[in-house]
Amino acid sequence: MFSGSLCVALVSALVSSQEVPDSKEQEALVTQYLAVDNHSREGHAQGLKVLESLAAVPFPGKRDLKRWDSFFAKYKKTLPQLPEKAGEYTDLDGGRGRYFLAGQLRRPSALFVGLHGGGVDSGDASSSRRMYADALTARGWLGIFPEVLEKTECGWTDSGTEEWVMSLIDRAIDTFEIDPDRVFLGGHSMGGYGSWVIGADHADRFAALLPSAGAPSFLENRSRGTINVQKGVVPNLRNTPMCVFQSTDDPKVGPKANQAAVRDLEVAKGRWGGFEHFEYWEVSDRGHGLPEGGAEALLAKIEGYSRESSPSYLVWQPRVDWKQQFYWLLWEGGSEVKGTVIAKVDRVRGTVDVRLERTQGKGLCVLLSEELVDMEGEVTVFANGVKVFEGVPQPDFATWVRGRALRDPGRAYSVRIPLQLAD
Structure with missing residues (x-):
């Protein structure tokens, strides 16, 4: 095994010389690439340097591909795993990174990531677990319920929470051998906001999205009577099934933002097509709660979908x-x-x-x-x-x-x- 400093020196030498690394050097470089943090821009920059040093390596033949298959199989066994029992856990230093595991933990047929509500100085992952756990168990799905790292108005996209959530998803897939095409994201209130925005950032990762009583951020111009939904959300969802629940009498999260997002979506559909599996479910009598039928009714809206990984x-x-x-x-x-x-x-x-x-x-x-x-x-x-x-x-x-x-x-x-x- 090569030390980190030797790998860095190897990368620099190979990039400058454009020499083809031998088999041991290739394994050392791939090992270094696997160690970079792919949830940060700095990690991507480090990874690009390693890939540059691998650019001169010819594409492997069948025999070498089998060797690399064995290499990656061994690597997968070294990856950090999540606990395999239901319960409450912390994932980061200082007691941060609180999350719950619930639902079906033995050979689950899908993964549901449930995002809790809250805001400034409020929010508890246990509320999301209580909301969805029984309905997930009935379906044979695993549920993972993270808690925002900092309790702010936009906690799901602040302070590294989004990056951490995506790393939890990766480890859940590895630990429980979940089909990557059967990963779902949903949440209520601020969790609905998180489902919209994280779901749009990573639309290529999810089978379907399920926000309720929450919407993407928006700016309202009252003099013009317009509402502008934040950029980088609606267009990305062209190929991702989604059901959005909203009650018009919600005293905490009114319908304006979701209604504006739906209007933007209709405009986007007119320009680019797509959005075939989008449903806006609006009622007038549920306040800030779930629809009649609760989480069971919500999950029934999305359970039949699988991710389309290579849309045209x-x-x-x-x-x-x-x-x-x-x-x-x-x-x-x-x-x-x-x-x-x-x-x-x-x-x-x-x-x-x-x-x-x-x-x-x-x-x-x-x-x-x-x-x-x-x-x-x-x-x-x-x-x-x-x-x-x-x-x-x-x-x-x-x-x-x-x-x-x-x-x-x-x-x-x-x-x-x-x-x-x-x-």
Whole structure:
């Protein structure tokens, strides 16, 4: 095993020399890549340097692929696991990172992540557990109920909570061997806000979303009579099933924000299509509570969905700079929301068309696999109408490693095509 300092030195030497690392050096570099924090921009930057040093490695043949399969199988056994019993736990130093496990813990058929309500100086993960646990058990689903790291008005997207929640999901999938296509996110009140926003940031991770009595942030212009929902939410949800519950007599979270989000969604649907499995469930008599039938009625709305991991039409407004892969789009270096990326694949014609609105797109790449295109046929990629690639896609080792590291076949690709867009 190589020490961290030796790995850093190895990366620097190989990047500068462009030499092909030998098999031991390859394993050391892949080990270093697997150790980076993929929930931070700094971690992604470190990972890119490692991948650069692997770029010269030829794509493995069948024999070497079997060796790498064994390597990744051994690596998976070293990953940190969640407890395998229902109960209350803390995950971080100083008693932070409180969460509950409930529902079906032995061979669960799905994972539901339940986000609690609250706000400034309030919020308790046990409330979400009580709300959903029985209905999850009846379905054979596992429930994980995290608590915000800091109790603020937007606690689910403040102070590293979003990053931590996504890491919990990764570990839950590993620990309980959950199908990555059967991961659901929902929550009530502030948890509804979190379901909208985290669900949009990571729409490529979820089978369906279930916010209730909560909405994305918005700005209201009373003189104009308009409400503007925050950027980076509605467009990203084009391919993600979703049921939103709202009571118009809710004294805590009124209907304005969700109604505005639904209007924005209808506009987005008119522009880009999609949103086929979106349902807005509005009633007038439930206050700040759940609908009649409670969590059982809510879960019944989404239980039949599985994630569509490789849709042919994407719309992406990146909101957080550490979210670098969105389905088959990769934004190396990260991007805060400044515009919109619209990307389409036509498998019959073998074309990929990417267009950018109000953003330059430096570092933007397309990832390809057999699910999207015929990997043995010619593919043409366009960026803003300009041809940037034409030919038979060639898999590369660094991109393959990036995909294997995710431990999610639906997000693993073997071909990376930079769009060569400047600032």
